[in-house]
Amino acid sequence: MTKEIRIVLAGCGSISGVWLKSLQKIEGVTVVGLVDINADAALGRKEEFALASAQTGTDLRAMLKATKANVVFDCTVPGAHLQVELEAFRRGCHVLSEKPLADSMAHARRMVAASKKAGVLYAVMQNRRYQPEIRAFRQLIDSGSIGELTTLNGDFYIGAHFGGFRDHMKHVLLLDMAIHTFDAARYVAGADAVAVYCHEWNPRGSWYDHDASAIAVFEMSNGVVYTYRGSWCAEGLNTTWECDWRAIGSKGSAIWNGAEAFRAQDVEKTGSFISTMKDVPVPIPVDAKRDSHLGCIRDFIDCVRTGRKPETVCTDNIKSLAMVFGAIQSAESGKRVTIKV
Numbered sequence: 382m383t384k385e386i387r388i389v390l391a392g393c394g395s396i397s398g399v400w401l402k403s404l405q406k407i408e409g410v411t412v413v414g415l416v417d418i419n420a421d422a423a424l425g426r427k428e429e430f431a432l433a434s435a436q437t438g439t440d441l442r443a444m445l446k447a448t449k450a451n452v453v454f455d456c457t458v459p460g461a462h463l464q465v466e467l468e469a470f471r472r473g474c475h476v477l478s479e480k481p482l483a484d485s486m487a488h489a490r491r492m493v494a495a496s497k498k499a500g501v502l503y504a505v506m507q508n509r510r511y512q513p514e515i516r517a518f519r520q521l522i523d524s525g526s527i528g529e530l531t532t533l534n535g536d537f538y539i540g541a542h543f544g545g546f547r548d549h550m551k552h553v554l555l556l557d558m559a560i561h562t563f564d565a566a567r568y569v570a571g572a573d574a575v576a577v578y579c580h581e582w583n584p585r586g587s588w589y590d591h592d593a594s595a596i597a598v599f600e601m602s603n604g605v606v607y608t609y610r611g612s613w614c615a616e617g618l619n620t621t622w623e624c625d626w627r628a629i630g631s632k633g634s635a636i637w638n639g640a641e642a643f644r645a646q647d648v649e650k651t652g653s654f655i656s657t658m659k660d661v662p663v664p665i666p667v668d669a670k671r672d673s674h675l676g677c678i679r680d681f682i683d684c685v686r687t688g689r690k691p692e693t694v695c696t697d698n699i700k701s702l703a704m705v706f707g708a709i710q711s712a713e714s715g716k717r718v719t720i721k722v
């Protein structure tokens with residue numbers, strides 16, 4: 382059991398600010414080091430968050446040795462995750478990493494195996510799981526109010542003018558964003574994907590160099606069919622970042638806009654051409670898991686202290702990553718792909 386939490390944060394780009402802001406609300410943790418290939422970025426975060434005792438530098442190995450850290454927060458780009466994680470594991474550090482887990486399935490498998498060998502916790506920032514609304518949607522489905530889940534649909538349409546590297550990425554939607562939705566679908570459906578057919582394209586008017594839209598049909602392990610429709614270049618009537626969802630059960634349906642709007646109905650009377658339906662309340666659970674990034678980080682820290690496994694542990698999250706690379710393989714081949722972890 383680990384009580385003293387000494388953290389080195391690797392990667393001091395924009396997302397690191399969200400992590401450091403969350404850490405300010407958690408007691409008993411100390412940021413002892415900040416590492417970035419740009420020394421000024423690390424120093425800037427130290428000054429911004431008044432981390433007077435934190436060391437800064439560009440060499441993770443030297444930082445871990447100097448600070449005797451036992452936790453690494455990896456906020457680097459996906460292509461750097463393998464190097465960062467393996468170095469952390471060699472030092473016996475627990476790791477919480479930004480999504481996605483890895484930039485390839487081969488790297489993901491290597492990292493998961495290395496964490497097991499080192500006997501450390503390794504989890505991924507899937508902050509959507511720690512929002513109370515998705516807990517409410519899952520709880521509704523688990524309650525049986527709409528019967529047995531048969532179909533799950535998720536729509537993601539955002540006209541995102543990023544500029545920079547995303548405008549030139551291949552598979553930009555699937556690689557950069559869909560991991561959030563796919564992980565949420567696994568959580569809501571209570572199942573893993575076993576196969577996928579995916580089609581990608583770049584619509585007329587797109588400002589991306591490569592395919593920025595996709596439709597995917599996943600076959601899930603419990604027989605549920607999950608469909609994903611998404612685009613990074615859809616102007617107008619944008620969905621939330623958490624998607625628009627529809628869950629269809631054997632005796633009712635539920636919709637959720639990814640924010641605070643829910644509606645659910647189940648069958649009150651059958652016998653007519655269209656069944657008579659009644660509304661079903663969708664309460665937000667009192668013990669819903671807490672506040673996005675803060676909730677995920679707090680849960681991970683608690684797991685380090687108590688020895689239990691976090692919800693987004695690597696051995697589970699790799700199943701969401703497999704959906705991403707399965708969808709990409711299908712889009713490139715034009716064929717249905719069996720998903721392998």
